[in-house]
Amino acid sequence: MTQPLLSYKNISKKYNQRCVLNNINLNVEPGMVIGLLGKNGAGKTTLLRSALGLITPDQGEIQVLGELSNQLSASSKQKIGYVAQQTFGYEGFKIADALALHRSFYPDWDMQLETKWLARFELNNNDAINDLSIGQRQTLALIMAMAYRPQLLILDEPVASLDPIARREFMSDLFDLALDSGSGILFSSHITSDIERVASHIALIKQGELLLLDELDVIRDTVRKVSFREPTIDLSAYKVLNRQQNCAIIYGYTGEAIVDALAINTLSLEQLFVELHG
Amino acid sequence: MMQVSKRPWYQGAVSFWLKDVGSASYFIAATITSFLCLIATGIEELITLMIMFATICMYSAIAWQSIKMQATEWQSLVVGYREHVMFQGKVFIVFSNLISILSIIIAGNINLLATLTLANLVGIIIWFLNRSFSHLFTSVCYLSFFIATLVCVLIEQLPVWLIPVNIIAYIAIALLHNNFSSAYVWRPDSLSNYRNGLQSGWSPIPSGFLSNYGSSINKGLFPLSYFVGSGLSQYLILLTLLCTIGVVINLFYNITEHVIFVLTLCLFAIVTLSLWSKIQKQNSWELLFTLPIYNSSFSAKVALSNSVLKLAILVASLCFITASALSLANPTFLIFNILSYSLACSAGVLLSFAIGNVCKNINLLSFFMCISFGLNMGLANYMFDHGNNISELIIMATYTLAMAAINRFTVRYL
Amino acid sequence: MLEFINVNPNSGDPIYKQLHEQIVRLIVGGQIAAGEELPSVRKIADHFAVNPMTVSRAIGQLVDQGWLERRRGQATRVAQKTAQHTDQQETLLFKAIDQLIQQAKQLDVPQASLAELIKKRWEL
Numbered sequence: 001m002t003q004p005l006l007s008y009k010n011i012s013k014k015y016n017q018r019c020v021l022n023n024i025n026l027n028v029e030p031g032m033v034i035g036l037l038g039k040n041g042a043g044k045t046t047l048l049r050s051a052l053g054l055i056t057p058d059q060g061e062i063q064v065l066g067e068l069s070n071q072l073s074a075s076s077k078q079k080i081g082y083v084a085q086q087t088f089g090y091e092g093f094k095i096a097d098a099l100a101l102h103r104s105f106y107p108d109w110d111m112q113l114e115t116k117w118l119a120r121f122e123l124n125n126n127d128a129i130n131d132l133s134i135g136q137r138q139t140l141a142l143i144m145a146m147a148y149r150p151q152l153l154i155l156d157e158p159v160a161s162l163d164p165i166a167r168r169e170f171m172s173d174l175f176d177l178a179l180d181s182g183s184g185i186l187f188s189s190h191i192t193s194d195i196e197r198v199a200s201h202i203a204l205i206k207q208g209e210l211l212l213l214d215e216l217d218v219i220r221d222t223v224r225k226v227s228f229r230e231p232t233i234d235l236s237a238y239k240v241l242n243r244q245q246n247c248a249i250i251y252g253y254t255g256e257a258i259v260d261a262l263a264i265n266t267l268s269l270e271q272l273f274v275e276l277h278g
Numbered sequence: 279m280m281q282v283s284k285r286p287w288y289q290g291a292v293s294f295w296l297k298d299v300g301s302a303s304y305f306i307a308a309t310i311t312s313f314l315c316l317i318a319t320g321i322e323e324l325i326t327l328m329i330m331f332a333t334i335c336m337y338s339a340i341a342w343q344s345i346k347m348q349a350t351e352w353q354s355l356v357v358g359y360r361e362h363v364m365f366q367g368k369v370f371i372v373f374s375n376l377i378s379i380l381s382i383i384i385a386g387n388i389n390l391l392a393t394l395t396l397a398n399l400v401g402i403i404i405w406f407l408n409r410s411f412s413h414l415f416t417s418v419c420y421l422s423f424f425i426a427t428l429v430c431v432l433i434e435q436l437p438v439w440l441i442p443v444n445i446i447a448y449i450a451i452a453l454l455h456n457n458f459s460s461a462y463v464w465r466p467d468s469l470s471n472y473r474n475g476l477q478s479g480w481s482p483i484p485s486g487f488l489s490n491y492g493s494s495i496n497k498g499l500f501p502l503s504y505f506v507g508s509g510l511s512q513y514l515i516l517l518t519l520l521c522t523i524g525v526v527i528n529l530f531y532n533i534t535e536h537v538i539f540v541l542t543l544c545l546f547a548i549v550t551l552s553l554w555s556k557i558q559k560q561n562s563w564e565l566l567f568t569l570p571i572y573n574s575s576f577s578a579k580v581a582l583s584n585s586v587l588k589l590a591i592l593v594a595s596l597c598f599i600t601a602s603a604l605s606l607a608n609p610t611f612l613i614f615n616i617l618s619y620s621l622a623c624s625a626g627v628l629l630s631f632a633i634g635n636v637c638k639n640i641n642l643l644s645f646f647m648c649i650s651f652g653l654n655m656g657l658a659n660y661m662f663d664h665g666n667n668i669s670e671l672i673i674m675a676t677y678t679l680a681m682a683a684i685n686r687f688t689v690r691y692l
Numbered sequence: 693m694l695e696f697i698n699v700n701p702n703s704g705d706p707i708y709k710q711l712h713e714q715i716v717r718l719i720v721g722g723q724i725a726a727g728e729e730l731p732s733v734r735k736i737a738d739h740f741a742v743n744p745m746t747v748s749r750a751i752g753q754l755v756d757q758g759w760l761e762r763r764r765g766q767a768t769r770v771a772q773k774t775a776q777h778t779d780q781q782e783t784l785l786f787k788a789i790d791q792l793i794q795q796a797k798q799l800d801v802p803q804a805s806l807a808e809l810i811k812k813r814w815e816l
Contacts, residue, residue, distance in 0.1 A: 033743060052355055054464045074357040082355055088469060089350035089359075092297025097290060104285035105356045128297075168741035175737065175744055196701035197742045217749065220706035266704040 003066060004029045005152045005184040006051055011060035013046060013208075020046050021057065022208040028152065028184040033174065035199030035216070036188040037273060043208040044188040045085060048156050051186070052082055065152065078106060081150030085157050087141035095132075095140060096125035106148040113173075117143045120169060135161040142170060149177060155187035159194055167191075171198045192270040202269070206276060211241060212251065216269075223272060224253040225265045233260040242276050249275050291366050294343065299640050300476050301342040303554065305370070306644045308335035312374045315381040323434075325385060329378050330397045330426045336374045337401025338419050340367035341408035344461075345475065348412050348468035360462060371401075392436035395444035400426055402451050409461040412471040431536075501566055501578065502585035505556040513548040514592065520544060521600040534604045541600060542623065542658045545593060546651050549627055553634040557643060563692075576690070583689040586631045587682060594624035601662070618665030619658055621674040626654030628681035635688040693724050694731065699740040707742050711750035713784075719759055719770055720780050729767040730760065 004027040013021040020043045028034055038044050049055045051062055053070040062069035065076045072080075090098040095118075103109045118125065121139045129137065138161050145153065153174075159167045171194070177183045178200075189195055195202065195216075202219055204212040212219065226235065227247045235243075235258070238250035249272070258264060267275060295305045311332035318324045343363055347353040353360040375394065382390040400422045407418050429436070455461065495511035496503035503510045524537035563575075572578040597620040605611050630650055637643035661674060697714045699707055718724045730736075733751060737744035751768060754760045761771045796806045 031745075049351070052351065054351060054354060055466075077355055077357050080355065082351060084351050086469070089346070089352040090293070093290065093293040097293055101285070101290040101362075102356070104289065105358050105362075171741050172738050179744060193701040196707065197740075200743055200745050217706050217708055217746070220709075268702050268704050270702060271704075 002029060004063075005065060006154075006186065007063045008047070008051075009061045009063075011047070011050065011057045011062060013043075013050065013055065013057045013059075019208050021050075024060070024205075024208075024210050026203055026210065026213060028186050030151075030182040030184055031178055032201055033178050033185045033199050034187070034201045034203055035195035036186060036203050036205060037190075037192065037195060037269070038188070038205035039277060042205045044205060045156055047205070048082075048154050048186065048188060051154055052080065078108075078148065079151040081145035081148070081153040083138070083141045083145045083155045083158050085160075087137050090129050093129050094125070095123055095127050095129060098129060098140070099144070102144050103147075108148050110147050110149055113149075114143055114147045117147075117173075121166060133161075135163065135166070138162060139166065139170075146173065146177060149181050149183070151181075151183050153177060153183055153185045153187075155185070157188055157190070159189060159191065167194060174198060192268070192273055196269050204273070204276065211276065219251070219272075220266070220269070222253045223249065223251050223267060225249055225263075225267055225271075225275060226258060226261050227263045227265075228261050230260050233258070242278065244278065285362070287362075287365055287369065289362075294363055294366065295339065295370070296641055298342075298346070300472070301339045301346075302641060303644055304335045304339035304342060306641065307648065308332050308339060308370075308374060310645075310648050311335065312377045315378055316384065319381050319385040322385075322387070325381065326390065326393050327427070327430045329381070329390060329393050330430055331423075332374055333378065333394065333397035334401050334404070334419075334422055334426055336371055337398075337405050338422075340364070340371065341405045341415060341419070342475070343367055344405065344409045345412040345415055345468060345472050347462050348409075348465050349472045350469075351464055353462065354464050388438055388441075389435040392438060392440040392444070393430070395441050395448070396429070396436060397426065399444045399448050399451075402448055406451060406455055406461070410463075412465065412468040415471070415475050499585045499589055501582050502552075502556075502589060504566060505582075506552040510552055510589075513551070514596075517541070517544055517548065518596060521596065521603075525600060525603040528604050528607050532607065534608065537604055538601065538619070538662050539659060541597070542655055545597075545623060546626060546630070546654050549630045550647055550651060553630060553643075553647065556634060557640060579689045579692050580686075582692070583631075583635075583686045586628065586685055590624040590627045590682070593627050594620045597623045612666060614666050614668065614671050615662050615664075618661035618671050618674045621671075621678045622654070622658040622661045622665075625674070625678040625681040626650070626658060628678070628685040629654065632681065632685040632688045635685070636691050693718060693728075694736065694739050696723055697740075699742060701742075706746075707740075708746045708750040708753075711736075711747065712753055715750070715754060716759060716780065717784060720784060724770050726770050726772045728770045730769065732767070 006026075006028040008024050008026040011021050011024040012019070024047060026034075026047075036044050036047065046055055050057050051064060051069055053062075053064075053072055056070050064072060065079060067073060067076050090102075093101070099114060103114075117123075117139070121136070123132075123136060123140060129140070132140065138158065142155075142158060145155075159170060162170060174185060175198075178185050187198075199216050202212065202214065202216050203210060212223075223241070225247055226233075226249075229246065231245070233248075235248055235250055238252045241249040241251050243249075249267070253264070294301070296302050308331075311328050315325060315328045315332060318328055347360050347363065353363075375398065378394050379391075382388075382394065404418050404422050408415055493511070495514060499510060521537070521541060524533070524541065528534055528537060563578075566572075566578055567575050572581065598616060601616040601619055602611075605616060630647065633646045633650055634643065637646055661670070665671065665674065696718055697711065699710055701707060703710065705713075715724075730751070731739075733744050733748045737747045740747075751760065751762075755762050755768070758771055758774065760768050762768045792806070796803075801809075
């Protein structure tokens, strides 16, 4: 078995008595594209930041490329790419200057990728970063995070401000990275259709807890919404993710009949997301 | 493939230090004052103040950058990013110290070295505090500036024995800083501290302070107060308080000259602050235009220039009342001096805002503000000391009218 | 052939199933002939902006089920027609018919009327 690029072990974190992360276990392995799904404030950003050692969890251990996340060596840091929700750090720079400086911190910078991306997203080298739109800034941050082909790419809402075409282009590059270079990608998003397209795995986080973690296709194949009239229905064969008066979301369904069930429906990712927060 | 070592130390320095408005305002002030030190070597009182100011400003610029470091995730993730920026800062510190030492050598006064070492000591405290606590920036800077100015004004010559004491304390802090393990750690609240700092600029006043009393003033000075924020009325009230205290003390000890100097200094500092806040909110114009009170964007601009005029009249009356009250303690009532002085102050206000109207570029603005600051300070103080006849009063009146006209005229360039 | 396929990430079916089903339809319906080459997994993935793993899962299943043929070093091709293909012609309609029947029942339309209706619409 290969060593995971990133592994969270029993991670818990509290802010002012409020539990932001509760016993999270998650591994990112080469080739994986994990989509992190959750409401605002569910703890996604905290989870991502803690992988970079920016936040130290109260409990548990995070290993990144075989090292503890809060003691990353320089060579490991050069293999991690990160795009924050709000990129910040090159205010006052022109695009070309910012890239030139950023490039100088990375020995393995892919100039071709940089040029390709700048052209594709119509970023003008002479534009001041302060004048860029949010989407353009995000694109620039993506270039800065991806041009050195990191082994581990951590993206916090990377596509939220990109237009649909830019999002598609970006995703195709993501696959280049994940599949051709064997990198692992962990990204959070609200846009379920993007996750549906891109992710190989889904991690669904609700109020700091990892509710669901599996291959996307397995989730889509085995998660069902069961409607019923009698609350005595026997669902013990499955993992029940959410149960209401007359329906339940189950996980592990393999196509058999369920006694007392009125209907068994498939769910799109968006429906699943909404149902789980119902 | 690019080698890390090929990066020159100054790469990105212009963007880091001059294009970031927060750091630029300190950095430019520090640089200009540093060079002025060389010129001002003959004037003893001034050079002490300037060495102090230049050095502390430079440290403040670095402190500002270190707050920025705490706000960006890159500093902890990108290997060498923080070291690169901070190295630039250290080079600037050394550079500014070298200039100061040069001017001390020219001035030939060893006591100034005590001032310089003390300034460095205060500076490193500002810097190191801000490396760990981003929310302290404005308060720490202001406290330091205040203490430093007080030291310069109260103690004419710092004793020479302070030099080794300061140096030892400095080295001790520099060596012990490794124990402040939290330095430069990324913090979730740093970005908002940075943004707040940017918004308030040099403003030392907490945002809620005196807001109840100021609302009528702010209403009277709309739309200027809209751009400057509630700070405008707070400053004016504070200034009035300061004047009152000065007048009361003057009844017992004769400190007329000092009060006038401090009043003028505070006044133009406040004008600079207000302009700073106004520039920061330049893009709020759109909101102002959409308010149903102005027929056109031009009438909004005219309203702004009228409110500046009102502010200038307020300033003139404050100066006049204060100076008159101060004069009561004196045997002679110097009516011409007082009138010329008041006019010079209000003309200074008008000139500064006219510059603010014309300058779009923040660097250019800082530069011209520094010049007009010096000009206004010099003119006002000169008028109080020497403007004792009618011809000077007439010149000042004409000058003030000209400034009012210029301020009104330049409004179209906003 | 990619223009015949429509991927909807918001649908209830996973993307690999959508691809699988639609390619089967195209083969059974004859829109892609036996022996025809499929674009590479990468090309399909890029075209729909989906994860290549998803595409290769769909293709893999189609190969396992005998719809497609994969030879070492060559592009994937549509396999020769077998008896299974013709069976599928009808089973592929089951889902749509089931839905139709369900709706008819809900609207209280009897079986005979439904058959009649289908005939009418067919001849339009």
